[in-house]
Amino acid sequence: MWLKFGSSCYFISSEGRSWDDSRCECQQRDGDLVIISSPQEQAFLTGFTGAAWVGMTDRDQEGIWRWVDGSPVSLDRDRWAPGQPDGAFGGEDCGELRTMNAFLGLNDFNCSARLRWICEKSLNE
Known part of the structure; x- marks a missing residue:
């Protein structure tokens, strides 16, 4: 389901994929991973x-x-989770939005991890 906010629509997935696979899913929906x-x-x-x-x-x-x-x-610093980006575990090259109690904001994470994703497409196109 797409949600409208401002001049964009957003799709929040219900399944987990790698960053690259998530980006492909967004592009197949005529959008891309969200730019905040x-x-x-x-x-x-x-x-x-x-x-x-x-x-x-x-x-x-x-x-x-x-x-x-x-x-x-x-x-x-207001946009990133505390202490992020930190490049932990030898390489975290992809971005996620983390919303946990003590860990809220943008975060760098391993690109192959399977996470949900957020697509965006502009209403102006």
Whole structure:
């Protein structure tokens, strides 16, 4: 089911896939993994699931986070979970939105982990 917020629609999956497979699923739905462009959008998406893939990665250059459209991800501490991104466990190159009590916000995670995902498509296209 697609949900409307602002000028976009969002699809929150009910199953888990890797980041790459999740992105393919979004593209097959004429969208892409979500690009979170405001605190209001992040607040809207928070709470639909405990953890979900979003459209950010630092695969091209370690520590330089970019959204799937190539734009930079803000390292604003208000948007990231405490202590993140941390590149733990030898490589966490894909982004998720985590919504747990003491761990709320953007997080870097292993791209092959099977998580739910959030697709976005613009209503303006």
